[in-house]
Amino acid sequence: MKSGFVILAGRSNVGKSTLLNALIGSKVAIMSPKPQTTRHPVRGVLHDPRGQIVFVDTPGLFLGQKDPVSKKLNDLVKASLDGIDAIIYVVDPVRAPGEEEAQIQKMLKAANVPIILAVNKKDLTEEQRPHLEEFRAIDVGQEGSVEISARTGANLNLIVNKLFELLPEGEPFYPDLQLTDLTNSQWLSELIREKCFLALNQELPYSVHVHVESDERDGRLRRITAVITTSEERYKGMIIGKGAQKLKEIGTAVRRELESVTGDKIFLQLQVDVDPKWPQRFADAQ
Numbered sequence: 061m062k063s064g065f066v067i068l069a070g071r072s073n074v075g076k077s078t079l080l081n082a083l084i085g086s087k088v089a090i091m092s093p094k095p096q097t098t099r100h101p102v103r104g105v106l107h108d109p110r111g112q113i114v115f116v117d118t119p120g121l122f123l124g125q126k127d128p129v130s131k132k133l134n135d136l137v138k139a140s141l142d143g144i145d146a147i148i149y150v151v152d153p154v155r156a157p158g159e160e161e162a163q164i165q166k167m168l169k170a171a172n173v174p175i176i177l178a179v180n181k182k183d184l185t186e187e188q189r190p191h192l193e194e195f196r197a198i199d200v201g202q203e204g205s206v207e208i209s210a211r212t213g214a215n216l217n218l219i220v221n222k223l224f225e226l227l228p229e230g231e232p233f234y235p236d237l238q239l240t241d242l243t244n245s246q247w248l249s250e251l252i253r254e255k256c257f258l259a260l261n262q263e264l265p266y267s268v269h270v271h272v273e274s275d276e277r278d279g280r281l282r283r284i285t286a287v288i289t290t291s292e293e294r295y296k297g298m299i300i301g302k303g304a305q306k307l308k309e310i311g312t313a314v315r316r317e318l319e320s321v322t323g324d325k326i327f328l329q330l331q332v333d334v335d336p337k338w339p340q341r342f343a344d345a346q
């Protein structure tokens with residue numbers, strides 16, 4: 061049997077988390093059209109007759125902001141390259157490569173780990189992927205290149221086959237049924253954060269942190285209370301919205317998804333708090 065750790069690396073918003081979920085066949089990581097969605101290196105476990113692959117989804121490298129959260133996220137990406145068996149380098153031919161891509165490639169070349177280049181979003185037309193040729197031409201010394209769609213699952217089997225060739229023999233790291241290293245409460249916080257990202261405008265997402273305060277079962281009813289913390293008073297107003305409409309929209313989206321995944325009836329109470337120090341606290345806690 062084979063086993064090993066494989067990291068998903070690439071700049072922000074290229075589809076790493078979408079790819080992780082598609083590879084695992086279950087929603088382990090949250091996804092959104094906004095940059096910097098992923099904040100923790102989330103693990104997803106693929107169980108296969110050939111062995112076990114532990115995929116590590118990372119925060120995208122993001123040079124846009126100099127706040128403590130972004131800096132910490134970039135450090136996390138670099139640190140997670142330690143002790144892994146292979147890298148899937150995910151790129152998005154919709155956007156021009158630029159400085160972030162150059163930095164990632166420098167990091168990857170220095171890592172001395174087998175790389176598979178995954179050119180994502182194959183489901184889009186060639187016109188929608190104007191930078192396809194530039195990305196096809198990337199040479200980071202990769203073992204192979206695959207054009208995939210994380211959204212439709214196209215060609216993901218080619219990645220998995222290649223990985224089983226590359227990975228060492230070894231015992232599985234996780235028990236048979238375990239798909240992720242996130243606890244229920246961590247996953248729940250992430251789900252709430254995803255719904256915030258989807259409901260809110262561009263500048264807000266980096267300023268949102270979610271903590272689940274309680275999660276109790278009462279027969280088939282599950283009662284959850286969670287606090288959404290943001291760094292400024294004006295953001296709090298935006299999250300709550302006129303007549304609490306926005307917060308209601310976020311709550312409904314969380315409840316719907318949770319009910320469909322678990323089959324439970326969900327009672328969800330969301331509260332919004334302001335704490336200007338949370339970004340620094342987040343960075344310190346990592």
Ligand SMILES: Nc1nc2c(ncn2[C@@H]2O[C@H](COP(=O)(O)OP(=O)(O)OP(=O)(O)O)[C@@H](O)[C@H]2O)c(=O)[nH]1
Nearest residue numbers: 072073074075076077078092096097098120210211
């Ligand atoms: N058309 C298309 N869109 C995709 C595909 N994969 C991901 N996306 C979209 O790209 C956006 C970003 O996806 P994520 O999976 O959150 O990207 P990420 O690389 O994890 O981003 P960060 O966590 O911010 O680093 C989302 O809107 C996805 O729906 C794909 O194969 N095709």
Ligand SMILES: [Mg+2]
Nearest residue numbers: 076077097098
């Ligand atoms: Mg992500």
